[in-house]
Amino acid sequence: MDRLGEVLVVRGWIRTCRVQSTVTFIEINDGSCLSNMQCVMSSDAEGYDLVESGFITTGTSVLIEGTVVSSQGSKQKVELKVATLILIGKSDPSAYPIQKKRATREFLRTIAHLRPRTNTFGAVTRVRNALAYATHKFFQENGFVWISSPIITASDCEGAGEQFCVTTLISNAGESDCPLNSIPTTMEGNVDWSQDFFGKPAFLTVSGQLNAETYASALSDVYTFGPTFRAENSNTARHLAEFWMIEPELAFADLNDDMACATAYLQYVVKYILENCKEDMDFFNTWIEKGIINRLKDVVEKDFIQLTYSDAVKLLLKSKRKFEFPVKWGLDLQSEHERYITEIAFGGRPVIIRDYPKEIKAFYMRQNDDGKTVAAMDLLVPRVGELIGGSQREERLDYLESRLDELKLSKDSYWWYLDLRRFGSVPHAGFGLGFERLVQFATGIENIRDAIPFPRSPGSADF
Ligand code: 4AD
Numbered sequence: 001m002d003r004l005g006e007v008l009v010v011r012g013w014i015r016t017c018r019v020q021s022t023v024t025f026i027e028i029n030d031g032s033c034l035s036n037m038q039c040v041m042s043s044d045a046e047g048y049d050l051v052e053s054g055f056i057t058t059g060t061s062v063l064i065e066g067t068v069v070s071s072q073g074s075k076q077k078v079e080l081k082v083a084t085l086i087l088i089g090k091s092d093p094s095a096y097p098i099q100k101k102r103a104t105r106e107f108l109r110t111i112a113h114l115r116p117r118t119n120t121f122g123a124v125t126r127v128r129n130a131l132a133y134a135t136h137k138f139f140q141e142n143g144f145v146w147i148s149s150p151i152i153t154a155s156d157c158e159g160a161g162e163q164f165c166v167t168t169l170i171s172n173a174g175e176s177d178c179p180l181n182s183i184p185t186t187m188e189g190n191v192d193w194s195q196d197f198f199g200k201p202a203f204l205t206v207s208g209q210l211n212a213e214t215y216a217s218a219l220s221d222v223y224t225f226g227p228t229f230r231a232e233n234s235n236t237a238r239h240l241a242e243f244w245m246i247e248p249e250l251a252f253a254d255l256n257d258d259m260a261c262a263t264a265y266l267q268y269v270v271k272y273i274l275e276n277c278k279e280d281m282d283f284f285n286t287w288i289e290k291g292i293i294n295r296l297k298d299v300v301e302k303d304f305i306q307l308t309y310s311d312a313v314k315l316l317l318k319s320k321r322k323f324e325f326p327v328k329w330g331l332d333l334q335s336e337h338e339r340y341i342t343e344i345a346f347g348g349r350p351v352i353i354r355d356y357p358k359e360i361k362a363f364y365m366r367q368n369d370d371g372k373t374v375a376a377m378d379l380l381v382p383r384v385g386e387l388i389g390g391s392q393r394e395e396r397l398d399y400l401e402s403r404l405d406e407l408k409l410s411k412d413s414y415w416w417y418l419d420l421r422r423f424g425s426v427p428h429a430g431f432g433l434g435f436e437r438l439v440q441f442a443t444g445i446e447n448i449r450d451a452i453p454f455p456r457s458p459g460s461a462d463f
């Protein structure tokens, strides 16, 4: 053991402190990994009076200096023989809400400021970080340029009207302490839109795709990675009002290139965490979802299944399953259908469904030659359902204009988007991946609210 005899300084938070007749065992964690460092303290060490006075309790922050020695315990190979213990911040044990016995995730959501101190949230946060790092690494290594798309926008990329409005608050200092009291309203009591974003309506973005397309039409392959917002009132384990999205946009590319990129990306980031987050992944495998490591290895090693929407509908109809929602060509697939396809029909393999009816997809998707379907694709994974939504974009000006007309969307609002088709248009394609759904898939954590540090969903915007 190479570090034996080394003198170390550890700063962190006490997990447990067990005082025994001859020695005291202190478990400390600084969040750098899952394992605690066991520190063994005898009564002659400096700072032992703090132990005697009962100050070294769970949650306390301390600095410990000691020597690495081999451990007699079975749980760890080495431990720290304490020379000095310094108390940095006290923690009242009768008030500290994190106790040794496991708390429910629902309870931990009410203390989102302290839950990162638990094993589960420490591990999820480190794996989330590794997935973000691997995301940039993948795209940078493949020549993509990272673009920051705006958070405030006037356009509704998905055309679904699920946007949050931006309102300018004019704080009348002296008249009111709370700027919310001064939301400008009309005589009728409605919000005065003319006051919105300096006189124009504006929203929080639902997707950075349209902006990414403008840069792909100049720099070739680009990607965004930033927060997006949806005002859908979905209280499910897969929906957030604020989530992060990764949106690559490939120039001179079609739907097949798009699907190949999505597959390579997913395999790359999953392989990265299997190789670089071993301790945390073992923890998920034991405590969160048994078998997750083997399932993720399959993702890396096996091809993804591909089928058309029409074939997916046939497969669902043939299954003779009693689904809650109807299955019929032209209707969107619901989460129960998606889960059946990936979990039951294809035994847990990721599945890409392509060529959806144009009526159930967004205006910008490229129309296929059959006139009924568009070059869209959704990537489905077990437990989570839709992880990725993407498409080849309509690069033909006349097709795009008539689609906007059909959907009664204003061509004037999309003048800049149409310009891309007027000046040097190229075939291009891209997709969006919900980052928290990826974290769910990669850790086995059941609820998306536990895959992001501070979840925003209906009724929760504290902290
Ligand atoms: O399928 P969506 O709506 O596609 C788009 O926004 C495209 N503009 C993307 C693109 O082509 N650049 O969303 C993409 C992904 C979904 O597959 C899902 O993983 C995630 O974003 N997503 C959500 N994640 C959490 N909470 C929500 N409310 C989500 N809505 C979508």
Ligand code: MG
Pocket (backbone or CB within 6 Å): 386, 388, 389
């Ligand atoms: Mg979608």
